[in-house]
Amino acid sequence: MDMRDKGCFLHKLEGEISLEETLDCGQSFRWKEIEPGVWQGIVGKSIITLFKEGDKLGIYPAKDIDSVIDYLDLATDYEKLKLQYMKYRPLKDAIDYCPGIRILRQDFFETLITFILSQNNNIPRIKGLVEALCRKFGERIGDDAYAFPTCQALVNSSVEEIGSIKCGFRAKYIFDAASKVYSGQIAPEAIHSLSLEEAEDYLCQIKGVGKKVADCTLLFGLHRLDAFPVDVWIKRALNIFFPQGFPVDINETAGIAQQYLFHYIRTAPQTEPMRKEEKRLRDLEKEEKKKRKQQKELIENK
DNA sequence: CGCCAGGTATGAT
DNA sequence: ATCATACATGGC
Numbered sequence: 001m002d003m004r005d006k007g008c009f010l011h012k013l014e015g016e017i018s019l020e021e022t023l024d025c026g027q028s029f030r031w032k033e034i035e036p037g038v039w040q041g042i043v044g045k046s047i048i049t050l051f052k053e054g055d056k057l058g059i060y061p062a063k064d065i066d067s068v069i070d071y072l073d074l075a076t077d078y079e080k081l082k083l084q085y086m087k088y089r090p091l092k093d094a095i096d097y098c099p100g101i102r103i104l105r106q107d108f109f110e111t112l113i114t115f116i117l118s119q120n121n122n123i124p125r126i127k128g129l130v131e132a133l134c135r136k137f138g139e140r141i142g143d144d145a146y147a148f149p150t151c152q153a154l155v156n157s158s159v160e161e162i163g164s165i166k167c168g169f170r171a172k173y174i175f176d177a178a179s180k181v182y183s184g185q186i187a188p189e190a191i192h193s194l195s196l197e198e199a200e201d202y203l204c205q206i207k208g209v210g211k212k213v214a215d216c217t218l219l220f221g222l223h224r225l226d227a228f229p230v231d232v233w234i235k236r237a238l239n240i241f242f243p244q245g246f247p248v249d250i251n252e253t254a255g256i257a258q259q260y261l262f263h264y265i266r267t268a269p270q271t272e273p274m275r276k277e278e279k280r281l282r283d284l285e286k287e288e289k290k291k292r293k294q295q296k297e298l299i300e301n302k
Numbered sequence: 303c304g305c306c307a308g309g310t311a312t313g314a315t
Numbered sequence: 316a317t318c319a320t321a322c323a324t325g326g327c
C-alpha cells in the first residue's frame with residue numbers, strides 16, 4: 001500500500017498498538033479491513049484509512065492526523081497501565097493475547113446509539129445494523145460512504161422508519177435517545193462533572209439504556225475509564241478468573257482492563273478453566289430447566 | 303425446531 | 316430488592 005503520493009501521513013508510534021485488536025474488538029462497529037493490514041472507517045465526516053509500517057502509523061488523508069491521534073488515544077501511556085494490570089495472572093494472559101488494544105475516543109451520540117443496538121444482539125449483526133442506520137439516515141460523505149446520523153436526522157424520522165432497518169424492539173429506544181439528546185435533556189458536556197454512578201443514572205433516563213449500555217457509552221464515547229461494562233462475556237470472565245471480585249486497585253482505569261479481558265475471553269482459544277466454567281453454566285441451566293418442568297407439572301396436576 | 307447474541311423493561315414474588 | 320419473562324431479528 002503506497003499512499004504517500006496521495007497525501008498520506010506517517011506518524012511515529014510510541015507504545016504498542018494493533019489496528020486489528022483495537023478496531024475490531026467490539027468497541028466500534030464501523031471499521032473494515034479492506035486489504036491485509038489496511039483498515040478503513042468513518043470518523044465524523046471523514047473516511048479514514050489506517051495501516052502500519054514498522055513502528056509508524058499510516059494515516060490517510062493527512063489532514064485528519066490530529067483527529068486520528070486523538071481517536072486512537074495515542075497520547076495515553078498504555079504500557080504503564082498494562083504493567084499495573086499484569087500483576088494479575090488472568091489480565092497478564094489477556095494482555096499477552098492482545099497487547100495492542102486501545103480504548104477509542106469515539107463520538108458520544110454514535111456510541112450511545114450503537115450500544116443501544118448492541119443489546120441482546122451479536123457483533124456481526126450489530127455491524128450490519130449500524131451500517132444500515134448510517135446508510136438510511138446519515139449524510140453521504142463519499143462514494144458509498146455515510147456519516148453516522150445526527151440526532152436531528154433521527155428525530156425528524158419516526159420509530160417506524162428507524163425500525164425499517166430491522167433493529168426490532170430497539171427502534172423505539174433509538175428514537176427516545178435521539179429525542180433526549182436533541183432536546184438537551186441528555187447533554188454529554190453535563191456528564192463530565194458527575195460521579196460514575198451519577199453518570200450511569202443520568203444516561204439511564206433514556207429508554208432502553210441500562211447500566212451496561214450506559215457504561216459502554218461512558219467508556220467508549222466519553223473516555224470514562226472507570227466505567228466497567230459487564231455483559232455476558234465479562235460475567236463469564238469474572239466467574240472464571242475473579243470469583244472473589246475484580247481488583248480494586250485498578251478501579252480508576254478498570255474499563256481498559258475490561259477490554260483486554262473481553263477480547264480475550266471472546267476470541268482466544270479456550271483453556272481448561274474456561275471449559276470448566278462453560279460446563280458449570282450448562283449444568284446450572286439444566287437444573288433450571290428441570291425446576292421449570294416440575295413447576296409446570298405441578299400446575300397441570302393440581 | 304431451539305438456542306444464542308457486548309440487555310432492558312415490565313410485572314410478579 | 317430480587318427474579319422471571321418478553322422482546323425483534325438472524326445465524327447456526
